Amino acid sequence: MSPFIGEFAGTALLIIMGAGVVANVLLTNTKGQNSGWIVITFGWAMAVFLGVYASTNLGGSGHLNPAITIALTVFGDFDAALMPTYILAQFGGAFVGACIAWLAYKQHFDVTTDADLKMAVFCNAPAIRNVGYNLITECIGTFILTFGALAMSKPASSMGTLDALPVALLVLGIGLSLGGPTGYAINPARDLGPRIAHFILPIPEKRNSDWSYSWIPVVGPIAGALLGAWAFGLL
Secondary structure, eight states, X not given: OOHHHHHHHHHHHHHHHHHHHHHHHHSTTOTTTTOOHHHHHHHHHHHHXXXXXXXXXXXXXXXXXXXXHHHHHHHSOOOGGGHHHHHHHHHHHHHXXXXXXXXXXXXXXXXXXXXHHHHHHHSOOXXXXXXXXXXXXXXXHHHHHHHHHHHHSSSTTOSSOOOHXXXXXXXXXXXXXXXXXXXXXXXXXXXXXHHHHHHHSOOTTOOOOOTTTTTHHHHHHHHHHHHHHHHHHHO
């Protein structure tokens, strides 16, 4: 297997399961409609577990996240030559995963009339729109993700491969504790890849893809991951 295959497949599985649970909760006439935030956070945690586990067994390191890859390249011992491969695989896998999730729920997209709910399956939007606070929230969430994942990795000195179950539980905690303001993107690929899919796919009566907000789930997580990896290395 190869790092590209591992990161691509892992990120695709992450988004299929993650976007899938959001679709199940938000879209019209699903079995899980209106089942709530707890279901979404648990679904995303299981998506992370599956994605990281698959990635690490298919040649990747289980990053599934360009912010993590960049941070571990700058402040860790991750091979800089692999960074472009990882980032391309992560964004590509996220886009493909979003398309597959859409296909699974296509009938429900067709009967859902709320365009905001349709977009929420693919990407994040803030509960209260404020550029500064939204950016800070994403930065804090990704700092916790990066610092926590490195602290739980085995061996402790490893800055490459991430452990599936501890990271999944960490993402569950972040969603429950810090997900309220922005929906906890904490991953540029997780937001931007599916946002592009939302823009391209033939979804009936969809709204615009909110490109004015799209940079926040990219810049915030990268900044937070850099700070998290730097702090972990310092301590």
